[in-house]
Structure formats: structure tokens, C-alpha cells
Amino acid sequence: MTTTVTSLVNQPYKYGFVTDIESDVIPRGLSEDVVRLISSKKNEPEFMLEFRLKAYRQWLKMAEPNWAEVGYPAIDYQNIIYYSAPKQKEKLNSLEEVDPTLLETFEKLGISLSEQKRLSNVAVDAIFDSVSVATTFREKLAKDGVIFCSISEAMREYPELVQKYLGSVVPVGDNYFAALNSAVFSDGSFVYIPKGTKCPMELSTYFRINNGDSGQFERTLIVAEAGSSVSYLEGCTAPMFDTNQLHAAVVELVALDDAEIKYSTVQNWYAGDKDGKGGIYNFVTKRGLCQGVNSKISWTQVETGSAITWKYPSCVLVGDNSVGEFYSVALTNNCQQADTGTKMVHIGKNTRSTIISKGISAGRSENSYRGLVKIGPKADGARNYSQCDSMLIGDNAGANTFPYIQVQNHTAKVEHEASTSKIGEDQLFFFAQRGVSSEDAISMMISGFCKDVFNQLPMEFAVEADRLLSLKLEGSVG
């Protein structure tokens, strides 16, 4: 079947290069002055500075959470650079004015920003360290009234939208990392789909960390007005450094009446070497608000990178008949640690949610699913179905499942299923005895295990995700 798997599995992390580019960097450390400096560098409206300061002051009073099933040395927040931007002209009129080094970098990552080679049906916002360097297809999208731009631009051009929705789903003091993000975030993507509009193409943001000492704090905000729909995909990579980089992003989604948002992630941050040295700390808050009736938010994530993943894309189902979905494949290898899952909070009547979580642990990694299903007192007829499957590869990996179920309405129906399976010597021998090589056997078993989730991804990314998993499992068995 996949003859390319053999050659693929022998490749090292191919996105581990560093781009040599002059950057505008502020000194290490965090203080109220730094927050003000970031805001002024970005020429933000006054309300944004207030937003940031409020978040910073809350953050000071908070403590880093320690309940997740992950371990790492204490992070020195004063040793992180909170703003790093490639030096280029302030205002870009066209792609031709983007630094060619940056275009080359994204080209190398397989993301073509140039007019001729773009994916024809995908608009891309490319984010390098802290800033958005280019957004493609903007004019075309604008014809339909769709706004797709960096969040910095949105603050300046559409302040009323940003002010109305920013922090409305994830409040500034929501949690430690969200508060930190709210204080210092430097860029991210903004999407606005007007009433009754079906976004004509896939939207996508590509995040690239380049600087080894800077943290990456992006903020994504997607608003789907009544009757609209959008499919959004994010991808990410980082160079290989011996040190750990902190990535604390916040994503907020708002779906109004009958609106639908599909948010997919293929996360491939650098995971550290096989002994656990280096890699990204991925501490991310993602939440969607199904505010309107019949609205729907669907999260699909394929998590393969990062030294540590701490992430729970959630849905708050306020509108009656609204639907939340979470489809996840989390793969950990070597010394990676992942504590990931979702929260489905049912508030409105007849709200429905589905959780399909697939955890794959190889090497000496630890992979935990943590999920909350909460049915509020007014959520008559709410339904949830959860399925959490773990697959262990080899004998030294760990998998945990922590489901939390809180039901306050007796008409609700909640189902939870879980399973554990294994790819070990015996499974591979069974395939080998039928003439099938280990590479093909693993690839078949992993594809089969992840099928329910990959089916949710846009076609071209599903193939990519499948290949990515084979690549990540290099030498993990036998």
C-alpha cells in the first residue's frame, strides 16, 4: 500500500531549520511597561491597552496550573522575549513587498504565498514569530464580505468587531496561560463571516516560530454571523532548539444562529529530541461559543508535535439545538507528554455533542485524555456521546483517560465508551506472517485507528496527517 512510508519514516524533523533574518526584538522579561510597549508598537486603540493591562494584573495574581498529567521544570517568565518581529516595512501593499527570505521560508515549509503557486481553494494567513507577514486571497474574500486578516489589522480597521468579541469566549482571567496571552499576544488571525454567507474557500493560518528565545502568543478570533459557515485550518512548525519555547495561544470562536464553524488543526511543533531535550511547550486555550440556535462548532485536531501539550478545545452550547464536536488524534513518541481533551458545556435545550478521541503513545511518552461533559439544569434533552480510545505502541508508553461527567438535568443522555489497544511484537508478527512489512502494518493499524478523525479533515490535509503519523512513529516498534 504506502510504499513511501519506508522512505518517510527515515526522515528527521524536516522543518527544524532557522531562518536568518533581522528582527525587531524587545528585551527579555515581563512587566507593565512591556505590556504597554507591545501595545504601542502595534499602534493599538486605547481599549486594547486596557484589555492587556487588565489581563496582566489578573495574571500576576494567578498561579500556574499543576493538575495536568505532565511534568516540566519551572518556567522563568522573566527570561522570555515577549515580542519578536521580522524587520520589514510597516505597511505592505502587496506580496511583492514581503521580505523574500520570509517568502522562501514559507515556501520551504510547503506554504506557497506567491500568486502562481497557491493552493487554489485555500486562503492563508502566514504568521512568523509574533507577526502576520501575509494573507492571501483577501480581495477575493472581500467580495463576499468575508474579512480575513491579521488580528493587529483588525484592531485598527474593525475595532468595533474586535472590541465586541475579543475576550467574550475566553475572558482575560480565564486561566493562567490565557491571561498571559491576553496581556502580551502579538498577532494572530481574524475571521468574520457576514450573515448568510458560506465562506467560498478554506481559510488557513500557518504559524512559524523562528526565534529560540521568544515565546509565541497568538490570538485567533472567528465570528460567524447568523446563517454563515466557514472551515478553518491551522498548521504549525518550529526550528529545533535545545531549549524549550513557550507557545500560549488563545482561540475564540463565536457562532450565531444557524452558523457553522469547523476548525481543524494539524500541530507539528518541534517535539524535542529522542531524549526529551528541547521542544515546544504548547499551552493553549481554545473555546467555541455556540451562541445562536442551531449553531454548530466542530474541532478536529491532529496533535503530533510539542514536548508538552496542554490543550482542551471546548464548546459552550448556549443556543438551543446547538451542536459541539471534538475529533482528536494525539500522538506522542519518545519523551513527549500530552494532556489534552475537550469540554462540552451544555446550557441550551436539545444541545448535542460528540467526542471522539484517539490517543497514540509510543516510546516513553505519556498521553492523557482529559474531558469534561457538563449538562446544565436547563439543558433539557441534551445528549453527549464520547469515545476515548488509546493505542499503546511498544511496552514503555503510558495512556490515561480522565473523563469528568457532570449532569444536572435528568432528561439528559450521556454515553462514554473507552478502549485500549496495542501495537506490539505479536501484532507485527501476525502481519509479517502474511507477508506484510512492519511499516505497512503500522501504517494500516494507525490509519484504521484514526479513521473516524481523519474523515473529518479536509481531504488534502487528511492525507498529510496520515503521512505525518507514520513519520512520527519512526523506529518506535521492534
Place this chain on the structure above:
Amino acid sequence: MIIDHSNVILSVKNLTANVDETPILKGMNLEVKAGEIHAIMGPNGSGKSTFSKVLAGHPAYQVTGGEVIFQGQDLLALEPEERARSGIFLAFQYPLEIPGVSNLDFLRVAYNSKRKHQGLEEVDAFDFDELIREKLGIVKMDASFLSRSVNEGFSGGEKKRNEILQMALLEPKLAILDETDSGLDIDALRIVAGGVNQLSNPENAIVVITHYQRLLEYIVPDYIHVTANGRIIRTGGKELALELEERGYDWVLEAAATGVAS
């Protein structure tokens, strides 16, 4: 048709093997010719199953000595998948369940691995579908088994029938059936044995590992070997099975011990 001049398919000489440093096989000798059916019987722990896994190349067993020639080739030098592709088939005592992988896909990939090895073109999904449907009749399996995950939720009998289906598809030169009769009711046993008999021909050979004479009423062997303590201590015709059924293994073991002593 060109017939191998020696018509010996498998020749095992003085084979010794360990599991975790513990010697299990202590000098196995066996010669199997085309068209023959051999049965290996013996008490638990005598090395029967280990022998089958060592031939198939299970990584948990270390060969410490001896040689195995399969169709003129040094079998021990081959990887497990190469052994399979060149015609060794092991029907497992406990076939594994592989969730998420459809039986049909599994069978097609296995079949194409062998085709590729033979330098033949791989068969596409449509042609394969036709091919496999023809084979289903051999083990009286319903086509609905094809769309299910490999062995997942199959009954004991269905798993064993699925093993024989794989054998029918892969047309091995040497099929080793490791306690294929264990856990089968009489109807399933008849179906499985009937399948094996249909597949037996003058070009291939079958080695049946079993505890019971029952299976040998359906699959009639040319030779019966009795194993004890990691070697074959007695070889006889099919009537030996009846004698074993009646008298147990002790008399063979004793006879062998006396033989060694004298």
C-alpha cells in the same frame, strides 16, 4: 509444470532454539515432501508450537543451532515477511484481533505483498473483490466478514475459518496449522478441515499441530510425529494417533527413554 527434482519442501536438521535464554527446541529433525500431510502431536510444553513459530520467524525465539532448508533456500536467513512471501504459512492458534483494519484490506495487502514478491502486478480493489469472493466458499464464510475489522468480534470458529481463508488466498507451499482445532465445535471443525483438504494438493505440504486425534479423522496425515522435550521422539503412520488417544503419551516417552539408555 516443472517439478522440483528432489520434491523435498522442508528439511529441518538438528534445530535448537531458546526463549529468554531457556532452551525449548533441543534438536528437531523433520523432512516434508510435496503432497504430504504431517501431524505433530505431543504433551504441553514439548515444543510443538515453538517449532511452528521458529519456522515462521517469530522474534521472541532465538535459533541457537541447526539448519532449515525450505525449497532449497536457507529459511533462517530470511525475515518473517520474506518467509511468508516465499510460501510459509502459519495458521495461528490464537488469531489476533486488529481493530480498525478491515478484513478485506488486510487480505488484499497480504495478497499483493506476495504478488509483488513474485514479480507480478498488484491486483486492484475490484479484481481482488471478485477473487476473494470465490475463496469464501472454501470455508463457507459470508461476504459480510470482509467488511468487518480483522477478527474483531469473531467467534473462535470464525477466527479459525478466517485463518483458512487467508491460506486459501495465499496458496502457501507449506502450511503449518497450530492447534487449529482448539476451541472448535464439531461443525466448525468439519468446515475448517474440509477447507484444508480442498487446499491440499500434490504441490504443497501441510503440517498439522494438534493435541487430539479428533482433527486427524478429518485431515488424514501421512505421518505422525510425537514431540517431547524439544525433539521428535517417535514417527509413525496415521494409526499412531489412535494408539496415542488410547494409551496417552507416557508409553512413547518411556520407550524413547529406554531407547536412549540401551
